Amino acid sequence: MDDLYRDYILDHYKHPRNFGELEPHDLEAFEHNPLCGDELGVHIRVEDDRIADLRFHGHGCAISQAAASISSEELKGMQLSEAGQLGADWLLELLGIPISATRRKCALLGLKAVRGAVTGDDAWPA
Amino acid sequence: MPPAAEQHGAIGHGLGVRDDFPIFKREFAGRPLAYLDSSSTSQKPQVVIDAQADHLREHNANVHRGVYALAQEADAAFEGARGRIAAFTGAGSRVTLFTKNVTEAINLVAYSWGRSTVGPGDAVLITQMEHHANIVPWQVLCRERGADLRYLEVDEQGQLSLAQLDRELARGDVRMVAFTHVSNVLGTINPVAEITLRAREAGALTLVDGAQAVPQMPVDVDALGADFYAWTGHKALGPTGIGVLHGRREILEQMPPFLTGGDMIASVDLQESTWNELPWKFEAGTPPIAEAVGLATAVEYLDALGMERVREHELELTVQLLEGLAQVPGVRVVGPPAAQDRGGLASFTVDGIHPHDVAELLGREGVCIRAGHHCAQPLMRCLGVKATARASVGVYSETRDVQALLDALHGARELFALEGASPARAG
Numbered sequence: 001m002d003d004l005y006r007d008y009i010l011d012h013y014k015h016p017r018n019f020g021e022l023e024p025h026d027l028e029a030f031e032h033n034p035l036c037g038d039e040l041g042v043h044i045r046v047e048d049d050r051i052a053d054l055r056f057h058g059h060g061c062a063i064s065q066a067a068a069s070i071s072s073e074e075l076k077g078m079q080l081s082e083a084g085q086l087g088a089d090w091l092l093e094l095l096g097i098p099i100s101a102t103r104r105k106c107a108l109l110g111l112k113a114v115r116g117a118v119t120g121d122d123a124w125p126a
Numbered sequence: 127m128p129p130a131a132e133q134h135g136a137i138g139h140g141l142g143v144r145d146d147f148p149i150f151k152r153e154f155a156g157r158p159l160a161y162l163d164s165s166s167t168s169q170k171p172q173v174v175i176d177a178q179a180d181h182l183r184e185h186n187a188n189v190h191r192g193v194y195a196l197a198q199e200a201d202a203a204f205e206g207a208r209g210r211i212a213a214f215t216g217a218g219s220r221v222t223l224f225t226k227n228v229t230e231a232i233n234l235v236a237y238s239w240g241r242s243t244v245g246p247g248d249a250v251l252i253t254q255m256e257h258h259a260n261i262v263p264w265q266v267l268c269r270e271r272g273a274d275l276r277y278l279e280v281d282e283q284g285q286l287s288l289a290q291l292d293r294e295l296a297r298g299d300v301r302m303v304a305f306t307h308v309s310n311v312l313g314t315i316n317p318v319a320e321i322t323l324r325a326r327e328a329g330a331l332t333l334v335d336g337a338q339a340v341p342q343m344p345v346d347v348d349a350l351g352a353d354f355y356a357w358t359g360h361k362a363l364g365p366t367g368i369g370v371l372h373g374r375r376e377i378l379e380q381m382p383p384f385l386t387g388g389d390m391i392a393s394v395d396l397q398e399s400t401w402n403e404l405p406w407k408f409e410a411g412t413p414p415i416a417e418a419v420g421l422a423t424a425v426e427y428l429d430a431l432g433m434e435r436v437r438e439h440e441l442e443l444t445v446q447l448l449e450g451l452a453q454v455p456g457v458r459v460v461g462p463p464a465a466q467d468r469g470g471l472a473s474f475t476v477d478g479i480h481p482h483d484v485a486e487l488l489g490r491e492g493v494c495i496r497a498g499h500h501c502a503q504p505l506m507r508c509l510g511v512k513a514t515a516r517a518s519v520g521v522y523s524e525t526r527d528v529q530a531l532l533d534a535l536h537g538a539r540e541l542f543a544l545e546g547a548s549p550a551r552a553g
Contacts, residue, residue, distance in 0.1 A: 002541060004486070005483070005487075005541055005542070010542060010543070014478075035498065036481075036482050036497065036498045036499075036513060037498060037499045037503070037506065037512045037513045038480075038482075038512075038513075039512070059480075059512060060480060060482075061480035061481075061482035061483050062479075062480060062483045062542075063482075063483075103482075103486070106482065
């Protein structure tokens with residue numbers, strides 16, 4: 001089996017969960033990776049300070065798409081305050097594959113959008 | 127297998143120069159290096175590495191300053207290199223300046239010529255297929271000076287339209303036509319001499335970005351008629367850190383300096399200074415001396431191979447590349463369909479696999495290609511793609527490299543469990 005392109009990664013890439021537009025939504029952000037042109041946006045609906053629902057939209061490589069898809073399942077129901085604090089380690093652990101330095105931004109693009117939507121901070125997750 | 131590739135495959139070693147390039151001794155994951163990223167940067171022959179090392183070991187001193195024997199050796203090496211480099215590109219009647227790279231060469235013209243010449247009501251004409259290096263300096267100039275920045279369109283076959291050029295020039299406001307000789311994404315070889323002739327008749331200057339052209343085909347700057355022709359060392363088997371700008375003397379003489387400081391002055395007073403003669407007026411600070419020596423050696427190496435032969439060799443590989451890619455299901459090639467209309471590269475997409483993943487999977491097989499927007503985002507938008515994968519050949523490339531790419535592509539499709547769904551389109 002391939003270390004990086006595992007079956008579940010390819011499955012999330014081909015059949016991404018929680019993708020599309022979410023209308024109406026309360027929060028949104030759009031991020032891109034200028035290096036490769038990958039783009040990911042997120043729409044979030046908030047209830048009681050929690051992420052009631054979210055959808056990603058955009059396009060990119062298997063890693064950026066799978067990372068957004070996998071994280072979307074964890075993010076639903078999460079407190080906004082918690083989502084705004086999520087770091088790179090949370091996502092990389094969730095992804096469960098070895099990510100090289102050159103692919104790190106691919107993996108983190110979706111989380112960057114979520115953090116941007118929730119906190120307004122558009123820094124790359126540390 | 128296509129006839130050209132078959133014939134070539136019998137020899138299989140192209141120009142037979144791979145042993146001149148020490149990097150090919152390296153292996154990646156037990157596989158030989160299939161370097162197909164020469165449009166990004168070329169590999170370096172031992173003679174270039176040696177020439178630079180020899181200069182630093184035996185002849186190193188600063189230039190244009192010392193009276194001692196060693197300094198005179200350095201002067202002779204540096205100014206000699208300038209002459210050898212100008213001769214290689216047929217730029218004998220032009221002034222040859224050294225810059226850091228093509229980006230700096232274009233900025234030199236956009237700042238120095240542009241800011242002393244272009245104003246409101248003027249236009250700069252570029253094309254949709256330009257590298258960011260030949261877009262952004264003009265954008266900044268036009269914004270600052272209230273001038274118009276217009277684009278020649280690229281058609282579905284990756285070509286510019288001379289009819290559109292004529293229409294643009296007929297508007298009478300174009301001061302500069304800046305365009306690439308060979309597209310780094312489409313591979314398109316533009317009709318440089320026809321464009322410069324039309325521009326000259328319309329009273330516009332021309333700047334040609336020769337970054338991709340000089341390493342792979344005969345280039346005669348005087349015959350092409352460009353007022354400015356820029357190219358870079360590192361894509362032409364030379365070192366990084368040195369670019370070349372050939373320019374018409376009468377224009378350069380009128381232009382104010384670009385960067386100012388040491389070496390570019392005639393005299394410095396407390397409040398004002400006067401400028402050195404050409405070409406040194408445009409070479410502020412200590413120039414890339416060892417790099418110039420390395421680049422002169424590189425172009426002599428290319429000259430010895432013969433640029434006609436280099437072009438023929440890369441054309442054969444491009445035929446093999448295009449025909450091979452056409453047989454991979456789901457692969458689309460952008461740019462001119464016929465190999466003879468393009469330089470030695472092919473940009474492509476693979477249905478169901480993002481270019482980044484293509485590059486990653488090929489890299490594991492020792493196949494080095496580039497993925498992304500290739501510093502040409504406006505072109506990507508006009509092609510309707512976000513990114514492409516790009517394979518590009520060099521003098522040291524061989525048929526086995528192209529075969530390694532095609533094999534790895536089939537492997538990548540297998541891993542992504544893609545079936546031979548959509549029919550391949552001949553690129």
